[in-house]
Amino acid sequence: MVDHLLETTKYLGLFISLGAFMIGLKLNKKYPYAFMNPLLIGTILVMVLILVLDVEVVVFQKSAQVLSDLLTPATICLAVPVYRQFKILRENSWVVLISCLAGMISGLVTIISLALILRMSEITTISTLARSSTMAIALDTTELIGGVAGIIVAGVIFAGIFGTVVSGMIFSIFRIEEPIAKGLALGAASHAMGTAESLKASELQGAMSSLAMVVSGVVMVGLIPLAALFVQ
Structure with missing residues (x-):
């Protein structure tokens, strides 16, 4: 019915x-x-x-x-706060690049390590590698390496929600108050959901989160095929 x-x-x-x-x-x-x-x-x-x-x-x-x-055009619209804070972003370009690269590598290492410990199948492991990317990038990348779309969709959603929910507690425990650091962390770990949460705090934090999400996505496009080869 x-x-x-x-x-x-x-x-x-x-x-x-x-x-x-x-x-x-x-x-x-x-x-x-x-x-x-x-x-x-x-x-x-x-x-x-x-x-x-x-x-x-x-x-x-x-x-x-x-x-x-609407997911892709909504992601593209995040370029607006990036443009408004372009001067600050340019001054912190190396911080953004190094942070995103470190975050994506550690994310892939964590996934592969857990896959080995939990004895996950090859297809399941491949299908979770892109979970730190925004949905549009994660779906295309996962399909290119032969992963299952349904698994990566669940992985991206879980990563976004989990990172957004626990971020406040983590920032409080480690006494992180710098908006640039918060934005980079949320953008790299929780992509679009983290960016939406960052925009509630301030435009600067939202801009950094948006940039981290984009840079992390580009980095992951290059790293995921290499990680897939290692898994296979």
Whole structure:
């Protein structure tokens, strides 16, 4: 019944997704805790709905396809804060490059090490290598090296949500207050979700996060095929 409704109503999945996110926003406003992230709450609500109503994931995804289509242009729009803070970014260009390179290498080493410890299959390991890249880059790169799109989508979402949720606690523990450092960390680790969170703090932090996300994506495009060869 619900599957048929989703198939015949073109944007029902879109409205359900947006409604779940708006509920998350309201809960986050009322209970401003790290784990009350609107995206996390929205994701959980949609998952529960799909499970309870026994909805085919493919059908729901097709009904909400417009959200995926808007992913790339939304990412490109992050160039605006980068342009506004270009002078500061230029002065810290080496910091950005070294930070992103270190972050991506450590991320790949962690994934491969866990894969060996947990005895993950080759295809699963390959499909998780790009989880530190933004969705648009991660999907294309994973498909090029023969990975499974569904696995990398889950990996990217989990990395984005987890990094966004725990970032405040980590910054507090290590007493990190510099917006440039916070932006670089969130952009490299949590890509678009981290950048959205950074923009809430300040335009400078958002610009650094946006730049880190782009640079990390470019770095990963070069590193992932090498890591895939090592795994194979």
